[in-house]
Structures are given as C-alpha cells and as structure tokens.
Amino acid sequence: MSSDIQFILISEQEIAEKVAEMGAKINTDYQTQNLLIVSILKGAVIFLADLIRKITIPLEIDFMAVSSYGAGSRTSGVVKIIKDLDKELAGYDVLIVEDVLDSGMTLNYLINILRERHPHSIKVATLLDKPSRRIKDFELDYCGFVIPDEFVVGYGLDYNEKYRNLPYIGVLSPEKVKENCTFMEEFDS
DSSP, X not given: OOTTEEEEEEOHHXXXXXXXXXXXXXXXXXXXXXXXXXXXXXXXXXXXXHHHTTOOSXXXXXXXXXXXXXXXXXXXXXXXXXXXXXXXXTTOEEEEEEEEESSOHHHHHHHXXXXXXXXXXXXXXXXXXXXXXXXXXXXXXXXXXXXXXXXEEBTTBOBTTBSXXXXXXXXXXXXXXXXXXXXXXXXXX
C-alpha cells in the first residue's frame, strides 16, 4: 500500500467481483439493444476495460473527456468538454460508464447534452456513488459501491494525475490532499 493512502476502502478482489456482477446484469439488460458504451476519461478507463471484458454481447465504445476539477480536490462547478464523442448517437442505447458520482453536476450536464443527440436510451453505470454529496438527483442504473464522503484514489481515480494505477480504491491521507491543494470555491462535483 502506498504511504500516501490512509486505508484501503475497497480491495482489488471486491472490485473484481462487483465488476463481474455488473457485467452480467448489463448482458441481460442489453441483449437485444444496440449498445454504445461512452466512457468518461480518464478516471473510468480502468473500470471500462474490466467491465467490457465481462460483457459478452456486441457493443461499441466511445470516449468523452470532461473537466470540472482542475488541479484541486473540489470541483470548480464549471464543466468543460475536453474531448467529445466521435460517434453520432441516434439509434444507440447509450451506457455512460463513470468512475464516481458525487454531486451529479457533471453527469447531469453530460446527460442533457447527449439527449440532444437523440440516442434511443441513456443509462449510467458508475463504480462509486457518494450520495452524501449529491446536488442533482439521480437514479443510477448500475452502481458498484456506495461510499462515504472520502477523497478516494486508485483503480483509475487520481489526485493531480497520480495514484490511478493502484489496484484498489484507497482513501488519500488528508495531509497529502492539503499538501498540494489550492482549494477553489466549494461547489462539490
């Protein structure tokens, strides 16, 4: 375990079991649909890679990159699309794959933009859910773990682009967060 990690919140084994469970449910739910998985970069890419290996039905993937955090640990409240989709969404059943849902502001923004592109349906799969930070209400279609309001890293999640490669979800030590953080106005993502 990295010395910057206060404790492991979700183990590598727990993640693997949950991803397999989610993949099996997606297989059942999308059997006869035209599935397009939209992964939100960069945090969701490891989750995406493991999840699609558990999905046995035909699918396509595309990527979006958005930012609302900058270099801090709190969102700026402004969502910026850094990389948009390559595919047209009309006729697809879109499954957005996200790493963590907290306030819901970013995801709400993305869903509204994607709806304007006329997909057949839009659903959301997230590895982590922090409902205590929710500002925008959401009914998640697929959720891995509900977690407390902790700053988590690992399994794709980062702090200043570090820790993504950890095979587990860990809570970053408060000292490490404060060390490099320039807190912006708190809008909570």
